[in-house]
Amino acid sequence: MSLRIAVCGIHIESSTFSPHLSGTADFDVTRGQALLDRYDWLGDPWAAEVEWVPLVHARALPGGAVEPAAYDAWREEIVQGLADGPFDGVLLDFHGAMSVVGREDAEGDLITAIRGVIGPEPMVSAAMDLHGNVSPTLFAGCDLLTCYRTAPHVDVWETRERAARNLVEALRRGERPHKTLVHVPVLLPGEMTSTRVEPARSLYARIPDVEARPGVIDAAIWIGFAWADEPRCTGAVVATGTDAAAAEQAARELGQAFWDARDDFAFVAPTGSMDECLDAALKEGAARPYFISDSGDNPGAGGADDVTFALERMLARPEIRDGSVRAVYASLFDPEAVAAVGHLPVGAPVSVRAGGRVDARDPGPLLLEGSLEAIADDPDGGRVVSVRIGGLSVFLTSRRMQYRLLESYRLLGVEVSSVDVVTVKIGYLEPELYEAAADWMLALTPGGVDQDLHRLPYRNLKRPIFPLDEDAALTFDPR
Structure with a gap:
């Protein structure tokens, strides 16, 4: 079956506590064949008979919040490219912790704009950084979400390939995946959650076994982004599968394991x-x-x-x-x-x-x-x-x-x-x-x-959250 899949994304991690503003000059932008050339798996057998359509990808070193004009221009370019559909699917290659001046939940805004033009039928798969955030809006707009499993990130390209492969396989099955989101009320800096050391090493090591279960397509754990003051900034687990019960069980299990380890996270060095x-x-x-x-x-x-x-x-x-x-x-x-x-x-x-x-x-x-x-x-x-x-x-x-x-x-x-x-x-x-x-x-x-989160002037986080609040608690209301 021939498939048509668009490829796009805006990739940046934004601190709302930094006075720096990220503008167009801070980004490297790729389009056309240059965008497709980033992915060395396009010639693999599983990717055959797929028309990969490059729209635009903008990537910057992490910085302050993005200037609205820059974000709006790339969002519009993505929307206009998708208007040249139809598309069977969209591969979203982005970070997940972008902030835009005057906006809230930038990736949620982007997926809303994407759905506004492609409608509800095409499938969307997101490849993200584990320091990104999964808001309810982003989760609702995507059919598949996955993220890196290492920090420092040595599996970036494997993650993008996994997101693309999961999308192609789901489209060829012709069945929309079941998915479950569990928010874990933990917010920690990456320097306390490196997968080089415990407990993150063992936590992320559980993913392959969970993912290998019957009925599970993918399981992912997001640490979240500690340096943005937005309600979506929190830990998260997403599991997707061909079986709803298996996906929910996987998300609950990993979410509980994340929560149970909260007191064990420590800085990766003295x-x-x-x-x-x-x-x-x-x-x-x-x-x-x-x-x-x-x-x-x-x-x-x-x-x-x-x-x-x-x-x-x-x-x-x-x-x-x-x-x-x-x-x-x-x-x-x-x-x-x-x-x-x-x-x-x-x-x-x-x-x-x-x-x-x-x-x-x-x-x-x-x-x-x-x-x-x-x-x-x-x-x-x-x-x-x-x-x-x-x-x-x-x-x-x-x-x-x-x-x-x-x-x-x-x-x-x-x-x-x-x-x-x-x-x-x-x-x-x-x-x-x-x-x-x-x-x-x-x-x-x-x-x-x-790194001392207690010194940061949070105003908009969803509270209570560990370690800022002693009364933080994990409650299961999986989506």
């Missing part, structure tokens, strides 16, 4: 203030390289990427300032500072204020006085420079980026293995950094993705 982390890193005999996560301003979760608090604390250490300790700070987003020094010859003295232009919390812009150490063009950060101050290399970028790949350090002349201390704006260490680190700590620094 934590402390920035000064406490520096004390550990600079202690005689500390393993090298020693990594410190500047977690509160992590651009990989939506931080502005220019809070200077952690850098100021590093510059206050005399052993770093005098060069006794070799250190790296990666990085500060500041295109103005890059432009001010990027035309100078390497080795030239520099004096430039950097950081604190987007998220101006204390101490705000810092005066960096040193020498221009390196200049490069980074595929993620654009024009980037390194300013050397004593033993410290301070990376400045023209675009917000996360220094998660060792090659990005090499572009600025740094072999991480030869450095004593690396402070990086990140949460849990991504795979390459995790392998490179001899030891590490997670600094509980200020920023738009503050």
